Structure formats: structure tokens, C-alpha cells
Amino acid sequence: MQSQAEAKYDDSEIKHAEHSEFVSFTVAGQAFCLKITQIREIRRWSPVTILPHAPADVLGVMNLRGAVIPIYDLSARFGLQQTEASERNVVIVVSVHGKPVGLLAESVSEIISINPDDIQDTPPVDSRNTMDYIQGIISHDDTMVRIINLDAVITVPEQVIS
Amino acid sequence: MAGSIQDTFFEECEELLEAMDEGLTAIEGGDHDSEVVNAVFRAVHSIKGGAGAFGLDDLVAFAHKFETVFDEVRANRLGLDTKLIQLLLRCSDHLADLVSTSRDGGSVDEAHNDVLVSALEEYIDEEEEEVVFQPMGLGGAFEMAPIEVEQERVYSIRFHPLKDMYGTGNEPYFLFQTLADLGTLEVTLDESELPGFDALDTDESYLIWSLTLTTAESKSAIESVFEFVEGLCELSIESDMDDEDEANALAALEAAFGTAPEEGGDQVTVPFEPPVSAPEPEADAAPVAAKAAAPKAEAAKSEQRGGPNPTLRVDLERVDRLINAVGELIINHSMLAQQIANLDVADLRDVETELEGFKNLARDIQEGVMSIRAQPVKPLFQRMARIVREASAATGKTAKLITEGENTEVDKTVIERLSDPLTHILRNAVDHGVEKPEDREAVGKNRSGEIRLSASHRSGSVCIEIKDDGAGVNRPRVKQIAIDKGLIPENAELTDGEIDNLLFLPGFSTAKEISNLSGRGVGMDVVKNAVTALGGRINISSTPGKGSVFTIILPLTLAVMDGMVVSVADQTMVVPITSIVETMRGSDDMVNNLGADGTLLSIRGNFVPVCDVGSALGLCKGDHDQPPGVYLLVETETGQRSALAVDDIHDQRQVVIKSLDGVCGNIPGVAAATILGDGKIAMILDPESILAASPSAAAFDTERRISNAIAS
Numbered sequence: 001m002q003s004q005a006e007a008k009y010d011d012s013e014i015k016h017a018e019h020s021e022f023v024s025f026t027v028a029g030q031a032f033c034l035k036i037t038q039i040r041e042i043r044r045w046s047p048v049t050i051l052p053h054a055p056a057d058v059l060g061v062m063n064l065r066g067a068v069i070p071i072y073d074l075s076a077r078f079g080l081q082q083t084e085a086s087e088r089n090v091v092i093v094v095s096v097h098g099k100p101v102g103l104l105a106e107s108v109s110e111i112i113s114i115n116p117d118d119i120q121d122t123p124p125v126d127s128r129n130t131m132d133y134i135q136g137i138i139s140h141d142d143t144m145v146r147i148i149n150l151d152a153v154i155t156v157p158e159q160v161i162s
Numbered sequence: 163m164a165g166s167i168q169d170t171f172f173e174e175c176e177e178l179l180e181a182m183d184e185g186l187t188a189i190e191g192g193d194h195d196s197e198v199v200n201a202v203f204r205a206v207h208s209i210k211g212g213a214g215a216f217g218l219d220d221l222v223a224f225a226h227k228f229e230t231v232f233d234e235v236r237a238n239r240l241g242l243d244t245k246l247i248q249l250l251l252r253c254s255d256h257l258a259d260l261v262s263t264s265r266d267g268g269s270v271d272e273a274h275n276d277v278l279v280s281a282l283e284e285y286i287d288e289e290e291e292e293v294v295f296q297p298m299g300l301g302g303a304f305e306m307a308p309i310e311v312e313q314e315r316v317y318s319i320r321f322h323p324l325k326d327m328y329g330t331g332n333e334p335y336f337l338f339q340t341l342a343d344l345g346t347l348e349v350t351l352d353e354s355e356l357p358g359f360d361a362l363d364t365d366e367s368y369l370i371w372s373l374t375l376t377t378a379e380s381k382s383a384i385e386s387v388f389e390f391v392e393g394l395c396e397l398s399i400e401s402d403m404d405d406e407d408e409a410n411a412l413a414a415l416e417a418a419f420g421t422a423p424e425e426g427g428d429q430v431t432v433p434f435e436p437p438v439s440a441p442e443p444e445a446d447a448a449p450v451a452a453k454a455a456a457p458k459a460e461a462a463k464s465e466q467r468g469g470p471n472p473t474l475r476v477d478l479e480r481v482d483r484l485i486n487a488v489g490e491l492i493i494n495h496s497m498l499a500q501q502i503a504n505l506d507v508a509d510l511r512d513v514e515t516e517l518e519g520f521k522n523l524a525r526d527i528q529e530g531v532m533s534i535r536a537q538p539v540k541p542l543f544q545r546m547a548r549i550v551r552e553a554s555a556a557t558g559k560t561a562k563l564i565t566e567g568e569n570t571e572v573d574k575t576v577i578e579r580l581s582d583p584l585t586h587i588l589r590n591a592v593d594h595g596v597e598k599p600e601d602r603e604a605v606g607k608n609r610s611g612e613i614r615l616s617a618s619h620r621s622g623s624v625c626i627e628i629k630d631d632g633a634g635v636n637r638p639r640v641k642q643i644a645i646d647k648g649l650i651p652e653n654a655e656l657t658d659g660e661i662d663n664l665l666f667l668p669g670f671s672t673a674k675e676i677s678n679l680s681g682r683g684v685g686m687d688v689v690k691n692a693v694t695a696l697g698g699r700i701n702i703s704s705t706p707g708k709g710s711v712f713t714i715i716l717p718l719t720l721a722v723m724d725g726m727v728v729s730v731a732d733q734t735m736v737v738p739i740t741s742i743v744e745t746m747r748g749s750d751d752m753v754n755n756l757g758a759d760g761t762l763l764s765i766r767g768n769f770v771p772v773c774d775v776g777s778a779l780g781l782c783k784g785d786h787d788q789p790p791g792v793y794l795l796v797e798t799e800t801g802q803r804s805a806l807a808v809d810d811i812h813d814q815r816q817v818v819i820k821s822l823d824g825v826c827g828n829i830p831g832v833a834a835a836t837i838l839g840d841g842k843i844a845m846i847l848d849p850e851s852i853l854a855a856s857p858s859a860a861a862f863d864t865e866r867r868i869s870n871a872i873a874s
Contacts, residue, residue, distance in 0.1 A: 047842075048843075049733065049835070049842060049843040049844065049845065050733060050781065051822075051826055051829055051832070051845070052779035052780055052781060052829055052830075052831055052832055052845070053779065053780050053829055053830055053831070054826070054829070058826070060843075061822070061826065061835060061843050062843065063837050063841050063842065063843050066486075066490055066493070066837065067820075068820045068822065068835050068837075068843055070826050
């Protein structure tokens with residue numbers, strides 16, 4: 001079932017679509033968004049199992065209906081301070097290289113419809129990571145929403161891809 | 163459809179190649195029994211037969227040459243000397259290559275092919291007959307009887323299909339058409355058995371045909387027409403001539419099937435059986451051949467009868483799905499058990515009994531499912547004999563592979579993924595381990611090296627050992643290379659074991675020059691990674707002048723294990739039962755500090771280093787003043803004992819292993835994860851690598867220090 005759904009939605013042709021729907025959310029007070037088709041589900045925060053020797057941006061692993069999925073703290077991943085656990089936090093489950101991965105965000109905001117023409121290139125800033133992680137920006141309701149480049153943010157261990 | 167039949171052929175080829183290898187190995191070992199020779203001949207012949215049916219000409223041509231030489235051996239016209247045996251072994255390797263190139267595409271090494279063919283031709287007489295392909299024969303008496311009589315004969319055939327024959331979709335018409343191609347055929351239908359219309363059972367088979375065939379073909383050619391309906395019909399073939407050949411063939415038929423002629427003359431009416439089983443029924447007398455031939459013949463027989471199959475070919479993915487489902491069932495059981503326990507109901511006895519039954523049932527199912535995947539390591543080991551042969555040929559050394567414990571059963575996935583590491587270790591053993599014949603002689607060893615490959619079960623794991631009687635690890639050189647490559651500091655003081663383990667460092671190579679074997683860009687570090695990826699461990703020990711031993715310890719299966727549920731730094735974790743020797747509750751007087759941060763536990767007068775799991779995993783700071791509650795005494799594969807300090811022990815249960823490799827990469831100290839009854843994930847610890855990571859325990863087990871450096 002899952003693989004079917006993936007196949008159906010796995011079209012990363014953001015530029016070609018007329019209007020694309022994005023889910024916006026907050027990470028460390030900043031607005032980010034992901035294309036709605038990249039998101040498999042959004043879950044309430046529940047305590048995770050800590051992974052020994054894990055870097056600060058890897059919170060641990062969570063049981064998603066029998067599958068072990070890693071949870072990343074997006075904020076720490078972006079080089080911001082670590083997210084403080086709270087009831088309002090959400091885990092956004094996305095699929096990277098066919099593997100489910102959870103991303104911790106402060107809260108989910110809304111679904112926004114974006115015309116590809118409105119997507120602006122990321123203005124050059126002095127951070128390699130930021131340039132890699134942010135695919136583009138959009139102006140929405142007077143706020144700047146950053147589009148996340150998922151493949152750059154989450155790299156799956158090499159042996160999985162090979 | 164054609165594709166799938168071809169797939170079946172290639173699957174059968176695997177079995178046949180296996181039988182061939184086994185036979186040749188026996189022959190190499192000095193068993194020149196006719197049964198063994200026959201078994202190999204049959205295997206080659208069957209491969210040729212199938213290959214012919216699919217038009218795999220290269221394969222047929224080579225198999226034919228191979229077979230012809232073997233036929234000479236079989237007829238005792240050719241003696242089996244060492245030279246011939248070596249040639250036959252090389253040919254069997256080449257045949258395996260041809261099969262795999264036919265299956266997977268790719269090109270055949272023409273030059274190699276030609277060399278072997280001309281070598282084979284030296285053994286074949288001039289007047290060798292042309293490649294005549296008969297898909298029917300599976301060896302045995304029919305073929306041995308030379309058919310020289312070229313004159314026409316009249317055969318009377320009585321053919322009564324059983325209803326099963328129609329059930330399998332066979333059509334008599336086509337059989338008759340094929341017969342008609344052999345000569346002049348007259349067909350008469352005997353409908354006397356046909357009941358009245360009222361009594362007609364449409365599923366029953368009433369029709370009997372009498373056929374008269376005039377042909378120069380042999381009786382076996384006629385029988386081959388009916389090959390596909392063997393066991394599905396009553397068949398009798400009579401000939402107007404009672405010559406010697408015929409009598410021979412009949413005698414063989416009787417011998418093979420143990421059936422006396424029902425009627426006088428030369429007529430035999432038996433449910434037609436393939437002459438698969440060996441002509442001599444006392445096959446048991448030759449144990450090796452019996453092993454190879456008997457189960458196969460049995461399998462072939464029952465397949466043709468359409469009866470219950472002794473084996474089942476199942477898509478691995480289906481088994482995996484089943485295993486996953488059973489795994490979930492077990493998790494589900496523990497969830498239920500935990501929730502019932504939490505219910506706080508006064509009388510739970512009945513529910514608990516039922517739950518216990520549920521648990522046992524689930525375990526039975528699980529064991530059954532797991533055993534589906536278990537396979538003996540034999541085919542893998544047989545392939546390794548070839549690796550050793552090739553490596554010996556490439557290096558100009560002589561080495562012999564001796565295998566032990568071939569029937570040890572291991573999960574199929576484990577076997578498959580063991581192939582590459584084993585290949586590499588064996589190549590190394592020949593290339594680096596075994597000395598040149600003259601060098602061996604000089605130190606008073608046999609000219610031929612001996613490599614022993616053994617498998618055995620060892621308390622829930624499989625132990626694979628590769629032992630050579632070569633020169634052992636050249637420690638000064640290994641150390642020098644490591645220093646030259648900057649892998650270790652120049653002034654490093656290493657123990658012998660540590661030096662041996664340097665071989666596993668990435669980028670390490672002891673080969674002075676790049677030979678045929680080394681320089682393939684694969685080092686022992688890759689071997690180590692492959693073994694680690696399987697949840698196993700590899701160890702090397704070496705005695706200068708005497709040889710080296712590589713020991714690989716692997717889990718039996720990659721799906722389930724028995725574990726002890728413990729808590730460490732507020733986290734629930736699982737420790738594999740197999741690594742735990744003993745558990746004990748600690749008390750202050752048992753703990754002794756040693757130096758700045760070493761801790762020893764005194765157990766019945768013995769002192770064992772303590773490793774605080776929480777701090778080794780980086781979850782909490784080790785606090786030696788406050789001894790943790792419980793110790794798990796573990797034994798590493800080198801026999802070194804250590805105590806793992808944990809906060810508490812909860813439970814002992816079977817857990818389903820969920821690999822973390824694909825999720826988080828390799829985490830030192832953690833083997834995998836599992837899901838507990840409450841739905842939470844728990845880490846499954848790897849005591850061996852925790853000890854490696856722990857400085858205090860490692861101080862007592864210096865070899866670990868190196869392997870840790872290698873692992874990280």
C-alpha cells in the first residue's frame with residue numbers, strides 16, 4: 001500500500017505544476033514548508049528512544065506501526081538551537097529514498113497553494129548548509145516561507161542507497 | 163511461460179552442478195566408484211539435455227565434450243589419473259560458468275573454453291560421433307546398450323492414459339504425432355472400456371490406443387516420446403524382434419523397477435517410470451553417490467507422479483512477509499500480556515493460561531517459519547572448493563580445501579551474504595597464507611597446503627572457521643606496512659593479536675606486488691564490514707609457521723532472538739541471552755577500584771573488569787562510587803569475561819530484530835532495535851562492541867582496542 005502511494009506521489013516536478021500545495025510549519029520560530037506530496041503523515045509528538053552516540057540533531061527512533069524510523073530535530077539540523085519538547089510539537093513523517101523519516105517541528109501552520117512562478121531563488125547567504133537546505137523562498141501573508149530541500153537535509157546512511 | 167520454464171531449468175542446474183561438484187570432489191578424494199562416476203555423468207548429461215531444449219548451444223557443445231570423456235571413464239576405457247581429475251575439475255568450473263553466462267548474459271572466455279575443449283579432445287577417440295542430442299536419457303542402462311542395429315522394427319504399443327494425464331493437460335494426439343515422425347504409425351482406438359452414456363464419468367479415462375510403429379529407431383527413442391507422461395499412463399511397448407539389446411534393456415528395466423514381466427515373452431507392463439534411479443538398486447553401498455543420487459531420484463519420481471512434492475520452491479519475499487507477520491504476532495502477544503497484567507483484575511488465572519497457550523503457539527509458528535529459511539551451508543562450501551582451485555592455479559601453489567560440518571543449517575540470507583567474505587578469505591589464504599610448494603618442503607610440510615573450512619553451531623550462533631596450515635601472519639611485516647601507511651604510530655607497542663587484527667584496517671594490503679588475486683580493490687576491511695553487517699564478528703588468530711585461523715561468528719537468523727530486557731540510564735534495552743553467562747546483583751564489597759577509572763568485580767575470588775553500559779553508550783557519566791544494581795557477566799569470543807553494569811533486569815523474552823542499519827547506520831554498542839510490548843523501541847545491545855568502546859574493560863582486553871579503532 002505504502003509503496004503504491006509513494007509511486008503515485010513521487011513527482012518532484014515542482015516547476016511544472018500549475019499550483020502546488022505546500023504544508024507550512026514552524027521550526028525555531030521560522031516558517032518552513034514542504035511539498036504536500038512529500039509528506040506521508042503528521043503525528044503528535046511522543047517520546048522517542050534515544051540512540052547512543054547519536055549527533056545532537058538525531059533525537060532517536062520511533063515506532064511507526066512496526067517500523068523503526070529515525071527522528072531528526074529540524075531546528076538542530078538547520079544549525080539553530082535544539083527544539084524544546086512540548087505537547088504542541090509534531091513529527092512530520094516524510095519519505096527519503098523510500099525510507100520513512102520523522103522530522104520534529106514546533107507546530108504545523110497551514111496548507112498553502114503556490115504558483116511555481118512565485119518561488120524565489122534563495123538569495124546567497126554566507127552559509128553552505130543554508131544554501132543546500134533551502135530550495136527557495138516564497139512570500140506568503142507577509143511572511144517569508146522557506147522551502148526545504150529534503151534530500152539535502154536528510155541523507156540516509158550510504159549502505160541503504162547502494 | 164517459457165521464461166519460467168527456463169528459470170526452473172537454471173534452478174535445476176544449480177542442483178545438478180552441486181551434484182557434479184560433490185561427485186568430482188569424491189573422485190578427487192580417491193573414490194572412483196562407478197556410482198560416483200555415474201552420478202557426475204548423469205548431472206552433466208541432464209544439464210546438456212536441458213540446455214539443448216533451450217538452444218543454449220555453447221553450453222551443449224561443451225557439456226557434450228565433457229560428457230563424452232566421462233563416458234569413457236564410465237566404460238573403464240579411461241583411467242582416472244590426477245591429470246585427468248584436475249582437468250575434469252576445471253571443466254566442471256567452466257561448465258558452471260557457462261550455465262551462469264547462459265542465465266545472466268555476459269561473454270564466455272573463448273580462449274579458456276578452447277583450451278579445455280582441446281584438452282578434453284585428447285581423451286576422446288578419433289571416431290567420436292557427432293553431437294547427437296537426446297533429451298530423454300538420464301543415464302543408466304538404456305544408454306549403455308549401444309544401438310548398432312539400424313534395421314527397421316515393428317513395435318506394438320499399448321497406451322492407456324490415466325485420468326491424471328488429462329489433468330496435466332497432455333494430449334495424446336501430439337504424442338502420436340511425434341511417434342509418426344519416427345516412422346510409419348498406425349493407430350487403433352480401443353473403446354471397449356467405454357461405458358454406456360448413463361454410466362459415463364466424464365472425469366474418468368476410458369480410451370486405450372493400440373499403436374503399431376515401424377521404425378529404425380530404438381525402443382528408448384519411443385520411450386522418450388512418452389517421457390512427459392511417465393507415471394500418468396499405462397504403457398507397454400513390444401517389439402517383433404527379440405534381440406540381445408532388447409533383452410538387455412528389459413533386464414535393466416526389471417532391475418531398475420523391481421518388476422517382473424507380467425506376461426510371457428518380452429512384454430512388460432509397468433506404470434512407466436523414468437530410468438532415473440540408478441541401475442544398481444544397491445546404491446547405498448556407495449555412500450557418497452547415494453547421498454547425491456537417491457534424494458534426487460526420489461524427487462524426480464514423485465514430481466512426475468504428480469504426488470506431493472518433497473520440496474517446495476517459494477518466492478523468498480513471501481517467506482519474508484510471513485516472518486514479518488509472525489514477528490508482529492509475537493510483539494502483539496507481549497503487548498496483550500502487558501496490558502492484561504496492567505488490568506489489575508482479581509482472578510486472571512484463566513486468561514493467563516490462555517495467554518500462555520497463545521504464546522507457545524506463536525512460538526511454534528515462528529520456529530516453523532524460521533526453519534523454512536534454514537539451509538545447509540553445503541552448496542556454499544562446494545563453491546568455495548572452486549575458489550581454492552582457481553586461486554591455486556593463479557598463484558602456482560597447491561592447496562586443498564577440506565570442508566567440515568556442511569550440513570550445518572543457516573538462514574538463507576546469511577548464506578548468501580557469506581559468499582563474498584568467504585571467497586575473499588579463501589583467496590587470501592591461498593595467496594598469502596599457504597607457502598610455495600618448495601618453501602613448504604623446506605620446512606618439512608606437505609607440498610600441498612591444506613585449508614580447512616568448517617561450520618558448526620555454537621549456542622545460538624553459527625561458527626565458520628577458515629584454517630590454513632601456511633606460514634601464518636608475518637607480524638613484523640604487517641606492523642611495518644601499517645606504520646608505513648600511517649595507520650599506526652611508529653612507536654606503537656602492539657600485542658600479537660593486535661598486529662593480526664591490523665589486517666582488517668581499511669586500505670591495508672600485505673601483497674608485495676599486485677598479483678592476480680590481490681589488487682582487486684577489496685581488502686579484509688570489506689570482509690569485516692560484510693560480516694558486521696550480518697550481525698556477526700570476525701576474528702583472526704595466527705601461529706607463525708603453523709598457519710592462521712579466521713573465525714566468523716554469525717547469528718543463526720536475522721529475525722528473532724532471545725534477549726534479556728534491562729534498563730540502562732532510564733532506557734529499556736535488550737541484551738542477547740547468548741552472550742550472557744550469568745547475572746548477579748552487586749553489593750559494595752564486590753566492587754574494587756583499580757587505578758583511576760578501572761573497576762573490578764570480584765566473583766567467587768576471580769576479578770572481572772566492569773563496564774558501565776550507560777557510560778559506554780554515552781548516556782550517562784560513569785559513577786564508580788555508586789555501583790549500579792545488576793551485573794551481567796558476559797564472555798567474549800576470545801573467552802575474556804567482563805561484567806556489564808546495568809540498572810535493573812526486567813524480563814527475559816524473545817524479541818523481533820529490527821535492523822537499524824538502514825535507518826541510522828551502524829551505532830557502536832548497538833546491534834539492532836526491537837519493539838517492546840508497550841510499543842516503544844528498545845536497543846538491542848552488542849556486548850562485544852560495548853566492551854570495545856569501554857576504556858576500563860578494554861584495558862583488560864587489549865585486542866578490543868585495536869578492533870575498536872578499526873571499527874570506528
